[in-house]
Every structure is written in structure tokens, then in C-alpha cells.
Amino acid sequence: xxxxxxxxxxxxxxxxxxxxxxxxxxxxxxxxxxxxxxxxxxxxxxxxxxxxxxxxxxxxxxxxxxxxxxxxxxxxxxxxxxxxxxxxxxxxxxxxxxxxxxxxxxxxxxxxxxxxxxxxxxxxxxxxxxxxxxxxxxxxxxxxxxxxxxxxxxxxxxxxxxxxxxxxxxxxxxxxxxxxxxxxxxxxxxxxxxxxxxxxxxxxxxxxxxxxxxxxxxxxxxxxxxxxxxxxxxxxxxxxxxxxxxxxxxxxxxxxxxxxxxxxxxxxxxxxxxxxxxxxxxxxxxxxxxxxxxxxxxxxxxxxxxxxxxxxxxxxxxxxxxxxxxxxxxxxxxxxxxxxxxxxxxxxxxxxxxxxxxxxxxxxxxxxxxx
Amino acid sequence: xxxxxxxxxxxxxxxxxxxxxxxxxxxxxxxxxxxxxxxxxxxxxxxxxxxxxxxxxxxxxxxxxxxxxxxxxxxxxxxxxxxxxx
Numbered sequence: 288x289x290x291x292x293x294x295x296x297x298x299x300x301x302x303x304x305x306x307x308x309x310x311x312x313x314x315x316x317x318x319x320x321x322x323x324x325x326x327x328x329x330x331x332x333x334x335x336x337x338x339x340x341x342x343x344x345x346x347x348x349x350x351x352x353x354x355x356x357x358x359x360x361x362x363x364x365x366x367x368x369x370x371x372x373x374x375x376x377x378x379x380x381x382x383x384x385x386x387x388x389x390x391x392x393x394x395x396x397x398x399x400x401x402x403x404x405x406x407x408x409x410x411x412x413x414x415x416x417x418x419x420x421x422x423x424x425x426x427x428x429x430x431x432x433x434x435x436x437x438x439x440x441x442x443x444x445x446x447x448x449x450x451x452x453x454x455x456x457x458x459x460x461x462x463x464x465x466x467x468x469x470x471x472x473x474x475x476x477x478x479x480x481x482x483x484x485x486x487x488x489x490x491x492x493x494x495x496x497x498x499x500x501x502x503x504x505x506x507x508x509x510x511x512x513x514x515x516x517x518x519x520x521x522x523x524x525x526x527x528x529x530x531x532x533x534x535x536x537x538x539x540x541x542x543x544x545x546x547x548x549x550x551x552x553x554x555x556x557x558x559x560x561x562x563x564x565x566x567x568x569x570x571x572x573x574x575x576x577x578x579x580x581x582x583x584x585x586x587x588x589x590x591x592x593x594x595x596x597x598x599x600x601x602x603x604x605x606x607x608x609x610x611x612x613x614x615x616x617x618x619x620x621x622x623x624x625x626x627x628x629x630x631x632x633x634x635x636x637x638x639x640x641x642x643x644x645x646x647x648x649x650x651x652x653x654x655x656x657x658x
Numbered sequence: 659x660x661x662x663x664x665x666x667x668x669x670x671x672x673x674x675x676x677x678x679x680x681x682x683x684x685x686x687x688x689x690x691x692x693x694x695x696x697x698x699x700x701x702x703x704x705x706x707x708x709x710x711x712x713x714x715x716x717x718x719x720x721x722x723x724x725x726x727x728x729x730x731x732x733x734x735x736x737x738x739x740x741x742x743x744x
Contacts, residue, residue, distance in 0.1 A: 344666050344701070345666060345712070345739070345740070345741060346710060346711065346712030346713065346739060346740050347666055347667070347701040347702070347710065347713070347739060348700045348701045348702065348703075348704060348710055350697065350700065350701070363696070363697045364697075365696065365697075367697075367700060369700070369704075369705035370705050370706075371705075372705055372706055372707070373706075376705070376706045377706075378704035378705055378706055378708065379704075379705070
């Protein structure tokens with residue numbers, strides 16, 4: 288019987304919360320990689336046994352650890368993501384994002400890094416190569432961030448998504464830079480930002496330079512949503528234009544945040560975690576009252592879902608990888624906070640329970656059914 | 659020759675802080691070290707062959723700036739890694 292596991296990557300290691308399918312009793316395993324930062328830990332839905340973790344210890348070089356026995360043992364990638372050697376070439380500072388490849392390509396994974404780079408593995412994370420169609424553009428493409436444009440922790444390539452209908456169709460998010468897509472397995476890339484606001488750019492119809500926070504492609508329908516620095520959006524595939532579905536959020540809450548989660552079966556259902564994006568951008572729950580907002584109609588309307596969450600004076604942040612859904616019915620939702628809490632809902636967001644306290648700052652939360 | 663490693667790298671060497679490796683340059687020594695303890699080199703040296711910013715390598719108590727630095731039999735190599743960050 289597969290067990291439900293929630294992989295919690297933190298600033299000081301990886302923790303695994305496990306439960307049976309009833310989700311009543313939980314136990315914690317870990318820490319793995321104690322003291323090392325885990326930016327993302329992801330299970331392979333194609334085999335239910337392979338786990339990859341993006342790990343970096345302090346000032347040492349970045350790497351990827353992999354487990355082929357559902358987390359019982361871990362080994363390091365023989366060749367972690369690294370740029371080609373070149374005069375004045377860049378070095379990967381950290382691996383930020385991990386995405387399993389298409390179901391038709393077992394063993395394929397993608398990794399996004401800071402500085403912005405895209406890497407692929409065809410042996411379940413043991414060895415990694417740069418995706419030349421992206422990485423070769425780094426020297427010349429104006430939409431790939433340079434050092435001086437970088438956010439405090441460095442410019443990142445994140446939100447790698449594979450179109451469920453076409454394994455050659457890839458999406459990535461660049462912070463900053465925007466959303467880009469490839470229809471030829473990464474050989475060439477085009478911006479996909481029309482209709483998306485970039486309040487910090489002078490051109491309201493800028494082709495690139497945007498700041499997607501989290502892009503999600505529905506695993507069945509291929510519908511595309513993003514939580515952006517400037518709102519919540521749904522892509523109109525026919526016109527390749529983003530529609531700001533965050534306009535339907537309560538005005539006093541706004542539509543700024545980091546994570547965005549899709550229902551695994553219903554492409555019209557999604558959840559976000561709004562943050563205060565006013566003045567200097569505190570990035571905390573609006574008014575200190577944390578709430579998930581959910582939509583059942585592809586963002587035309589939203590419902591506040593805060594039962595069980597702290598009613599006031601809660602000032603944590605939920606990072607872009609730190610919210611996810613399981614594949615059970617009803618869908619379980621999970622998010623981790625920068626103050627080391629993990630919260631869960633087993634009724635699709637209607638009510639919330641704290642699964643654990645006192646972890647290090649949570650970087651990522653991914654739920655999976657493991658063999 | 660004798661190589662002394664910092665605690666953040668001890669997971670590669672079964673917690674041994676002093677190990678043996680051979681080479682006529684720091685680069686060769688690190689390659690030998692990586693053969694014995696796979697993955698350890700990339701934690702210290704990036705893909706452009708630069709010593710990572712907060713890693714220092716000393717040969718006989720003198721800091722070296724490049725992996726091209728020569729080594730002689732009997733040299734002692736000390737690797738130091740910063741622990742800043744909280």
C-alpha cells in the first residue's frame with residue numbers, strides 16, 4: 288500500500304512527514320542532510336520510489352542528492368548541475384528547482400539554478416547536462432538576469448513545467464525575466480508574458496522582464512496558471528495572453544503571493560496564499576491574518592479559507608515551493624512557513640491543522656504517494 | 659601527502675579529517691581526492707576551476723589562489739571552509 292509522504296525542504300535539512308492514506312496519524316523522519324539547505328525535494332510520480340533533493344551546505348558547492356528507495360538511503364549525483372567551462376564562465380551557486388520529466392521519458396528530470404540555468408538528467412538525477420538551447424543564450428539574451436538585476440538570494444530559474452500532452456513543450460519561470468516556453472524540447476525559447484503586468488517596467492506591454500513567482504501547468508488538461516509579482520493569472524492558450532484572475536480577489540487582500548497550487552484532477556480549482564505586497568513588500572499574511580484563497584471556477588471567484596489558521600498576529604511567509612497538494616480524494620493541501628510550521632488541510636482547504644512546529648525555515652513542501 | 663579537511667566535508671571521508679592523496683599540483687591532488695571520495699572536489703572547486711569564495715586552501719600554511727599551484731612530496735595541504743550565515 289503506498290504511503291503518503293510530505294517532503295519538507297528546509298534551510299537546515301530535509302524532513303519527511305508520512306501518514307497512511309486516511310491521513311490521521313503522522314510521523315516525522317529526518318533530518319536528512321542536517322545543517323544543509325534543501326531548496327527543493329521532489330518525488331518521482333512515475334515510479335513512487337525516486338526522490339531528488341537540491342542541497343547546498345553553507346558556502347560549499349551545490350549538489351543534488353538522490354534516493355531510489357523512497358528516502359531510506361541517499362547518494363550524491365555523480366555529476367551535479369554545472370555550467371560548461373568557459374573564460375569568465377559562471378558557476379552554479381545553488382540548485383533551486385527540480386521537476387520530473389514527462390511520463391513518456393522515465394528517468395528524465397529537469398533542474399533550475401541560480402544563476403539562471405536549465406539542466407536535464409536522463410538517468411534519474413545521477414548525472415546532469417546543461418540544456419544548451421537555454422544555457423547558450425545566457426551570454427546574450429536580454430531576458431536572462433545579470434548579477435546586478437538579481438533578487439537578494441540570486442536570480443533563479445524555477446517553475447519548470449512539462450506539457451502533459453507534449454513532452455517537447457516546456458515552460459520555465461525566470462525571476463526576473465518572465466515566463467518562457469519551448470516547443471522543441473528546450474532547443475529554442477520564446478517569451479510568454481503578454482497581458483501580464485510588470486509594474487516596475489515602463490512599458491506596460493513589455494515582452495520580457497516580468498517576475499513570475501510560481502507557474503503551474505495542470506497535469507491532465509495542460510491549463511497554465513501563474514502567481515506573479517504583479518498578480519494571479521490564467522493563460523488563454525488561444526491568444527497566448529495572460530488574464531489577471533487575481534482581479535476577482537478581495538481588494539483589501541490583493542493578489543500578491545508566492546505559491547500557487549492546482550487541484551490534481553480538476554483544472555478549474557486552484558489555491559493561493561496571499562501576502563502583503565504593499566509599500567515595502569512585507570511578504571507576510573495580510574494584516575497578520577493568514578489565509579488560503581481557493582477558486583473552483585478557474586479564478587473567476589475566490590473563497591477565503593482560514594478555518595484553523597491563526598486568527599491574528601501571524602507574520603510568516605510561505606515561499607513559492609512551500610505549498611502543495613496530494614493525489615488523494617479529497618485532495619490534501621500542505622504549506623510550510625518561514626518560521627518552521629507545516630500546515631495541512633484534508634478537505635481541500637476548508638479547514639487547516641498544524642502538522643508540526645519548530646522546523647527550520649521551510650523552503651519547499653511536496654506531497655507524494657511513495658511505494 | 660597529508661590533507662586536512664574541514665568538518666563540512668567529513669561526510670565524504672567517513673568522518674576522517676586527515677586523509678592521504680597524491681598529486682604534483684593542487685588540481686591533481688584534488689582529482690585524486692575525488693577518486694577516493696567521489697563528489698568532494700565540486701564542493702570546494704567550481705566548474706570554472708575556481709576555489710569557491712569561502713573555501714581556502716593552504717599548502718604548508720601558505721594560502722594558494724589557484725588549483726594550478728605546485729605541490730612537492732611531503733607537503734601538507736589544509737582546506738578551510740567558512741561557517742558564516744547562522
